[in-house]
Amino acid sequence: MINDRIVLGTIAGLAGNAAKMMVDEVSVRLGISQRNYRSTAAGVWVSTHHEANCIQGQVLGTILDFGMGLLGGIGIVELLTLSGKDHHVGKGLVAGISFGSIITAFLSAFAQNKVRPKDAATNLSYLLTHAIYGVVTTEVAVRLGEPQLFVQKQPVAYLKSMVNVK
Numbered sequence: 001m002i003n004d005r006i007v008l009g010t011i012a013g014l015a016g017n018a019a020k021m022m023v024d025e026v027s028v029r030l031g032i033s034q035r036n037y038r039s040t041a042a043g044v045w046v047s048t049h050h051e052a053n054c055i056q057g058q059v060l061g062t063i064l065d066f067g068m069g070l071l072g073g074i075g076i077v078e079l080l081t082l083s084g085k086d087h088h089v090g091k092g093l094v095a096g097i098s099f100g101s102i103i104t105a106f107l108s109a110f111a112q113n114k115v116r117p118k119d120a121a122t123n124l125s126y127l128l129t130h131a132i133y134g135v136v137t138t139e140v141a142v143r144l145g146e147p148q149l150f151v152q153k154q155p156v157a158y159l160k161s162m163v164n165v166k
Helices: 005-029 037-042 049-053 055-083 088-109 120-144 155-163
Strands: none
Touching: 005 037, 005 055, 005 120, 037 049, 037 055, 037 088, 037 120, 049 055, 055 088, 055 120, 088 120
16 A cells, blocks of 8 residues: 555556546547647647657657646545545546646647647547546545545644644
């Protein structure tokens, strides 16, 4: 069992992001999504579709995507630490969709991003993949995390322990 929140969040975020990327790739191959999420992430840093879709652009997009996934994983572990692990699937669903929506909006807001998705199907696919990310991330965190991490502390006891008042 893992008792360090950062390590747990990193591992859970990696697992969640890997699941997200697999579903994203299936969505592209089935023609549901116009472009994979890696291309959209790379589009912030490169100037053309061609650059975002070449091997270097895909590597760049993958690194950026996994970096965001790691941060989200750490955030999800902190959420579970504060709120407990009960109903973790629902919490993961909400966290994944929320985090993914913010990141997608952020990536699309860059004027120089020429690779941002403009169609509803691609954006809905991204929404689904982020939901999967959240569910997988919370599931991994709950299964691998030390149970004591998720015990909710009473607010007064928690505050006293933070200031070391007895």
